[in-house]
Amino acid sequence: QVQLVESGGGLVQAGGSLRLSCAASGRTFSSYTMGWFRQAPGKEREFVTGISLSGARTLYADSVKGRFAISRDNAKNTVYLQMNSLKPEDTAVYYCAASATINLIARNRDRYAYWGQGTQVTVSS
Numbered sequence: 532q533v534q535l536v537e538s539g540g541g542l543v544q545a546g547g548s549l550r551l552s553c554a555a556s557g558r559t560f561s562s563y564t565m566g567w568f569r570q571a572p573g574k575e576r577e578f579v580t581g582i583s584l585s586g587a588r589t590l591y592a593d594s595v596k597g598r599f600a601i602s603r604d605n606a607k608n609t610v611y612l613q614m615n616s617l618k619p620e621d622t623a624v625y626y627c628a629a630s631a632t633i634n635l636i637a638r639n640r641d642r643y644a645y646w647g648q649g650t651q652v653t654v655s656s
Contacts, residue, residue, distance in 0.1 A: 533557050533629045533645040540625060540650030543617055547654070551612040553627030553647055561585075561605040564630040566643055567612045569623035569652075576626070581636035582610065590636040595621075617654045624649040 534556040543549055551567070566581035580591045580601040589601055598617075603610040610627055628643035637643070 535627050535647035537647040537650040540652045542653045545656050548615045553610045555608045560608040565610040566628045568626045571623040578638040619654045619656045622654050
């Protein structure tokens with residue numbers, strides 16, 4: 532069982548940056564692939580990025596590639612999402628999630644069993 536709590540969301544102007552954090556409870560954090568998803572009003576929840584157990588592998592949605600960076604600190608049971616060059620279309624509730632699928636970084640949200648409560652990111656134009 533993993534409990535996840537996101538923080539760091541807020542209001543930022545286009546072109547600005549935010550850093551999201553997701554703190555996990557439990558001693559098995561390093562056993563999970565971690566991902567970030569987002570959901571804008573009226574839209575499906577979509578994959579943003581994911582990171583492997585050790586942090587050696589990452590995967591990004593095309594829409595955020597080159598602007599967002601995921602990282603993790605297994606000693607602190609925390610995964611981060613650094614978001615740069617933010618655009619209004621990045622506005623959404625951002626969720627971190629944990630997956631027991633460890634041989635790949637899944638884009639499918641059904642592969643993620645544990646979810647945080649979400650944090651709102653609003654980018655003004």
